Amino acid sequence: MQDVARAAGVSAKTVSNVLGDYPYVREETRARVMAAVSDLGYQMNFAARNLKSGRTGLIMLALPELSLPYFAELADAVIDAARGEGYTVLVERTGATREGELAVLGGGRLRMVDGLIFSPLALGPEDAGVLAVDFPVVLLGERIFAGPVDHVTMANESGAEQATRHLLAAGRRRIAVIGVHSGEAMGSGPLRLRGYAAALGRAGLTVDPELLVEAGEWHRETGAQAMHRLIDSGVGFDAVFALNDALALGAMYVLQRRGFAVPGDVAVIGFDNVDDGAFSTPSLSTIDPDRRHIARTAVSLLLRRIAGDDSLAEPVEIAPPVTLVVRESTMGRS
Structure with missing residues (x-):
């Protein structure tokens, strides 16, 4: 800092003020100091500054x-x-x-x-x-x-309830859930499942355990695997609520590969509003947590x-x- 001060013709305190973005420094002086910083390749000693301020x-x-x-x-x-x-x-x-x-x-x-x-x-x-x-x-x-x-x-529970109500309003009644973790009492999964069940209950429907599909980690691959298992089980369904968008994208890929029209045969909705969902084919309905x-x-x-x-x-x-x-x-x- 002393070298920068000598090169710029100012005090070390002025150099410190410039590098600390102190507002009351003349622009001409600021420019001269920054030119010296550039010429000398000076880098601030953050460790020393942090010791003084107590912050990193x-x-x-x-x-x-x-x-x-x-x-x-x-x-x-x-x-x-x-x-x-x-x-x-x-x-x-x-x-x-x-x-x-x-x-x-x-x-x-x-x-x-x-x-x-x-x-x-x-x-x-x-x-x-x-x-x-x-x-x-x-x-x-x-x-x-x-x-x-x-x-x-x-707001996992209310988001899942919104997603399920949307599917119900579209005339869907056999709504599968992909991403269930049996025995899990805390976390996004149980909360979203609770919102799903609440929406069904308000519509006079009950949860069918055969429509609750397990998945491990919530990735595209596990969504695809879960979708294969649901189709192979022979259980009838006309919609899928995937507990996140990655699962939904994997499930939607398998549905179309196996001859189901989306949303004609099966409507699909996810949760998270990741960027990929806006550019999938078809584009993915979802819950945006902001x-x-x-x-x-x-x-x-x-x-x-x-x-x-x-x-x-x-x-x-x-x-x-x-x-x-x-x-x-x-x-x-x-």
């Missing part, structure tokens, strides 16, 4: 995986939201395992960041105690409720915690609203 300017985003479109697009949204606040995001993939998720909470890399946005899949309500950590955390998803940290969740709203809310909460916002006395839980997106897979081409 980094936050961590821990997600189960990045190959699933929803999480990849969520990561993009978080990065954009954080960048708008002057923060950089360090992304960690947990592999959706208990070991991976616990490693994030106890890992050394957290010393590099100011806070954590965390989306667990393996941890559950019984693990709420592990979130009682000495750094800011905002939780995403549905795995842990009533924990000691802020939680941005999703990833960007979720990302902005999570980043805002985390930065308020980092700044020590006294108005956030207790952990808060926020569920942004979801929206039905109607496309060709349920209503055909207009």
Whole structure:
């Protein structure tokens, strides 16, 4: 910094003000300093700056995986939201395992960041105690409720109810669900299944267990495999509610390969509104949870915690609203 100051003919304090975006610096002086920075190849010592401020300017985003479109697009949204606040995001993939998720909470890399946005899949309500950590955390998803940290969740149940009501309004009565995990009590799957059952009940229908199709990880391949099993079972159905868009895209591919018209014979709807769904053939109806709203809310909460916002006395839980997106897979081409 002293070298830059000498080259620009200013004080080291002025150089610091320019590099720190201090507003009250003459443009001529700012230009001279930046020219010296460029000529000398100067890079700010962030470690020293962070020691002084107590902040790193980094936050961590821990997600189960990045190959699933929803999480990849969520990561993009978080990065954009954080960048708008002057923060950089360090992304960690947990592999959706208990070991991976616990490693994030106890890992050394957290010393590099100011806070954590965390989306667990393996941890559950019984693990709420592990979130009682000495750094800011905002939780995403549905795995842990009533924990000691802020939680941005999703309106899974109402979204699934909207999806099912949409299929019922289109005249469908044998609505299969793809993506069920038997015995799972917490998470997106059970909540979405509950919304499906509620919509059927309001229409005077009951849940047929033969229409609930298991799937492992919610990927295109498992959606395709589940669809093959449902068709091969001989059970009659005229619609499919897939518990996420990846499952829906896999199921829709198999339906058409095996001679079913979509939506003529079978209407298909997903959940998540990933970008691929708008460009599938036919385009995919879905539930939009508004990833960007979720990302902005999570980043805002985390930065308020980092700044020590006294108005956030207790952990808060926020569920942004979801929206039905109607496309060709349920209503055909207009």
